[in-house]
Amino acid sequence: MILITGGAGYIGSHVVKEIAQAGYDVIILDNFSTGNRAAVDALHTLLKAIPGSGRIELAVGDCGDETLLDSICQQHHIEAVVHLAAFSEVGESMQDAAKYFTNNTAQTIYLLNSMKRNRVNHLVFSSTAAVYGQPLQTPITEDHPLRPTNVYGMSKMMIEFMLPRYRANYGLNYVSLRYFNAAGADNSALIGEKHRQESHLIPLVILRAMNKKSQFTVFGDDYDTPDGTCLRDYIHVSDLAQAHLLALQALLKGNITERVYNLGNGRPHSVREVIAAVEAISGRQLEYDIGPRRPGDPSILLASSQRAMDELGWQPQYPQLQDIVASAWKWHQSENW
């Protein structure tokens, strides 16, 4: 059985689907702090329709609750942990550092210690492009220096620094996945991106096009980029999920013992291009405000994911921005939770 923390969240629910449909039994551990119980219900429906899927169970609680973790490990044969549970609002992390260091760093240490006690030796860890900070070169490769400019990135980087010690001292095999901008939704449109406080560009623009949000702001149109707005690397959430399955299988087969991978599309898209893609699919011309740059926002964030392609055999299936936006649009149109 595979333990997936944060499996009721946006990316986590897609990872649960991918891993369960490959036949693994999954136990989701989530405290619903930012996730949705309805995502777990939707996963049951979705997986029931896919022959050969593994079972999914739900444990409600904290990913750092050692008593709960020990009991999960004792009741189930946990082969590996996929650890996605975390807070991920960059702006909030700069206002409330303790919240991020506690949830993302301290809670993860308790999880790692429980894994050690219960001899669970395989971990797929959700890291982030935020560990890099302002890029020194583009596209960013995994050996780029880690110089995060926000607390969120620091809270993840600290775990990345610890993992080699858990490997050396206790034999933990791990893969750390540094995602760039996750976007889109499962093609069933039964699961998708739903944050209580939406801060991500694609859902914000879609919600505006659906009249569910008021005017939005583009932060800076004077960057040194072709249209003046920031360039980002959007990766379809189902492609991210696929990489988790490949990483998990490589760990379980013993092909990998410790490795870090970037996960991005390698294609930069500007804020204005995202808005244009939503305008095209919604058939609406959108008005928006231009605000000042946000401190610390690099003009371009672009991944090299060559290592994941070469070593894991990963290949994004939905690299086109139009397809990513279309899947998000379909989810928002049919969203029933």
Ligand SMILES: NC(=O)c1ccc[n+]([C@@H]2O[C@H](COP(=O)([O-])OP(=O)(O)OC[C@H]3O[C@@H](n4cnc5c(N)ncnc54)[C@H](O)[C@@H]3O)[C@@H](O)[C@H]2O)c1
């Ligand atoms: N969304 C992105 O573009 C992006 C980019 C890079 C990295 N990430 C990372 O991916 C992971 C998932 O992000 P997401 O966008 O799906 O966010 P999300 O908020 O939708 O999902 C996080 C899930 O973890 C749960 N959770 C949080 N803290 C917990 C705790 N202490 N115990 C148990 N459950 C807890 C939440 O309830 C939620 O279900 C995070 O680790 C995030 O840092 C996300």
